[in-house]
Amino acid sequence: MYNLFKLNNGLRVVVESIEYVNSVSVGLWVENGSRNENASNNGISHFIEHMLFKGTPDRTAKQIAEAIEDVGGQINAFTGKEVTCFYIKALDTHLELSLDILSDMLFNSNFSEDEIEKEKGVVVEEINMSEDSPEDVLMELHTKAIWDRDSISLPILGTMDTVKSFSKKVIVDYVDSYYIPENSVISISGKFDMKNIEELLEKYFGKWHTKNKNITKYSSPQLLNNHYFRKKDIEQLHVSLGIPGVEIGNDDTYALILLSNILGGGASSLLFQKIREELGVCYSIYSYISAFKNTGIVSVYAGLNPSNAESAIDAIKQEVSKFAKSGIDNERLYKAKEQLKGSYILGLESTSSRMFSNGKSVMFLNKINTPKDVLRKIDEINMSRVNSVMEKTFKNGIINSAYVGKEKQMVEKLFKGNIISLDK
CATH class of the missing domain: 3.30.830.10 (Metalloenzyme, LuxS/M16 peptidase-like)
Known part of the structure; x- marks a missing residue:
């Protein structure tokens, strides 16, 4: 059974109830990726993905991971050219815990300056690792050949120079602009009570409002002959x-x-x-x-x-x-x-x-x-x-x-x- 609805703040929600399973998967999708970036902030979407796992006032980075893994669940995320997704899969009895964790990460992340500096080193190593993979290098090179200067050709990881330049203010301002309900979707699939799902989502995501909104719009780039x-x-x-x-x-x-x-x-x-x-x-x-x-x-x-x-x-x-x-x-x-x-x-x-x-x-x-x-x-x-x-x-x-x-x-x-x- 499917349902598609919006919360009062404009956040789209899609739910699929599957009675014969004993798990539930929850995904927070944001229409934001490397295609939203420019030459000076390239890689910031992927960097923010990392930073949302680094702790809130109520949970350390370790406690975020433990909260899900201690109940046999899985928590992860990915960033693409047009989307970032944070997701949890757990037993159906832990749906509310999953929503609590995702909302805490989204709304309360510390963005500690010390953690930002440490994570720069992690992402730089990720870039180095990508450079060691000919297939990854090829994919980025072909993307450049196809679209050249359009933002869709920017690498998801960014560059060493852009990653090293990120500051707390730049990160927080970017989150305030792009991580908004109008750009986002909550997707839930598995075993849960359809009767109270909307109330549960209002509890954790209904107060999501931002002032500096940047509604995602993309260009129509020409395919080039490079x-x-x-x-x-x-x-x-x-x-x-x-x-x-x-x-x-x-x-x-x-x-x-x-x-x-x-x-x-x-x-x-x-x-x-x-x-x-x-x-x-x-x-x-x-x-x-x-x-x-x-x-x-x-x-x-x-x-x-x-x-x-x-x-x-x-x-x-x-x-x-x-x-x-x-x-x-x-x-x-x-x-x-x-x-x-x-x-x-x-x-x-x-x-x-x-x-x-x-x-x-x-x-x-x-x-x-x-x-x-x-x-x-x-x-x-x-x-x-x-x-x-x-x-x-x-x-x-x-x-x-x-x-x-x-x-x-x-x-x-x-x-x-x-x-x-x-x-x-």
């Missing part, structure tokens, strides 16, 4: 190739996921079978979609030996072109729809995954996308829709790319030397 290279002293060449996608909430999303799965979604996909199995020129290859507000991209990732770069990338380009021209037949469409439905339903077999699905849906689309709705949309994908989506996406071919490895020369000739090297 090809970037970053030198790393590693054995493999890591490759990310970009194809136009669709924005979040677009009716074409499910058809695009279906097509991406056929192209590079697993061991039976076209790219895996051709590039790895038949040609043997790479170990890892797959495609996936990234959908944001007002923009989206399909990415093809490959990890390969630099000596195979020319033949592998040329083969990928040919396979994408052939896929766009030939399309798929009805039998392939049916199988792909069944695959998509299966993976979707299997992915909803926990209260936390359902909480994430509902929270994201209300956050970005302002409505509940129930499993029944999603399955219906998948079933409604027909050949006409597939061909229309193919025309808008894969038929444009690879329009941008990024490479991380030792030698730029290996990939230069594929784009007529138009590969730009970006230093750190």
